[in-house]
Amino acid sequence: MRASRLVQLLLLLQAHGGTTATVLARELEVSVRTVYRDVEALSAAGVPVYSEPGRGGGVRLVDGYRTRLTGLTIEEADAVLLAGLPGAAADLGLGTVLATAQLKMLAALPPELRGRATRIAERVHIDMPGWFHHPDATPTLATLADAVWHDHRLAIRYRRRDRTVDRVIDPLGLVMKAGTWYLVAREGTDIRSYRASRIDTADATGESFTRPAEFDLAAHWASAADDFARSMLRVRARCRISPEHFALLRLSIDPAAVGETLASAGPPDESGRVEVTVPSESYEVLTHALLSLGDHIEVLDPPELRARMATVAAAMHARYHP
Template structure:
């Protein structure tokens, strides 16, 4: 553990230049006294590190000194796949491993490329969740990820959408992060299925399994997502949309609505209104989705949905006098 920390200090000083003991302690999540001891150990090992005194002082390496001890561990190399997803890496228990791998990667770069990489990190940031939701905090995610990696069956207690509990034996094949939510793709009773990790209340190890060589996680997810969308939006509403209504479709109906707009061939009328066939959810959710648009949308078909919207608007009008 200490050897890894000494290497981290060395790489931090190599990549960033002068750093104070407090900055190093914060970066490594240790005490300042531990940093002092580690700096002394580096000096005794022949590393040319020295301290500048004063308010703007700190530790730094002699100009031109560079270590070649940048070999990555297997864990760190795997974590680099999540380099653009720091929050996801932390959720999987790989936050510190990812930080160490990135340090080693930067240390191996020539000076000009290291500067360029630092500028990119300062100017671009990936924020995964939507505006109205955060990434779920999950107690079982790290255990599920470990089972995916080591091909271990899991016996789980799973809460279904109606909050009823079932027991399943899963062979986890992969994890997917979608809109801030984690899903595990697993084989259960001979077929691949998708489970939301936040609904796994309990799990225990159930032994090894053999992962099928032909399984393609990305391909499975694309096909499953398409099937899920078809189940989620089993019917269509023919509507008239104002120009503003068209602009609002991607915000209220997401990618499904945006595709419906792109597929629409009807030209706008003289007032700018156009007829579009929009996918909608079954039952009450469809009413809520359409009411989002206010006066920028008119339902033409089906007749029962038009009538539901008309009744809801009349009730709203009565409330507001």
């Protein structure tokens, strides 16, 4: 642990030129006294590091000194790919590795580029989860990630909505969608997606597997997500709406339904309105989605949905016009 900290201290000094012991202590999450002991250890090891007391002083390397400890390890190179997502890196157990990799990259850059990289980090931050979204608890995520990295087969216990099932899977990849982690894995000949927070246990079987050479995680996820979204659109309504209100329609219905709705638009009638077919997961969802458009849209069919719309509209009228 101390050896790793000494490397981090050396890289911090090389990346920033020199800084105070207080700042170094904060970065390394140790005491100021520990920083000074580490500086002495580096000096005893032949590193030209020194401290300057008083105002404007601090810990510095002799001008022109550059460490050769800037080569990235395999784990650090993996972590660099998650540099824009520090939360994701931490979830996968790569938080400390990512920090070290970033320091190595900064230390390896010439001064003019190092300043630019630092400016970007100070001015750009990526926050993936949506508003009011609390990340799921994922106690098995580090185990899942390790199995993904090393192609290890897992025995998992997975909570479905109605029951818990046991499965033996080949983990192929992890996907973060809107702050939620999903595991993409092969079960037999099928490739499925599992919400990581519902995997209660994950144990290595001691077996390895051969990853499908043709498998593309990003392409698979895009296709699977699109198929899932379309499978949820179980009901459809025939409606009449003016094309100028298509923008309101996009805000009201599920994004997965927008394409089908707009593609179904027929020619305008004498009033300028067009007929569209609006898909949704249920008439209840569709009722509230279309009510938000007020009198800009008219449901033509099915009668069941027209009746629902009329019932809700009448109840709203009674509430606001007693």
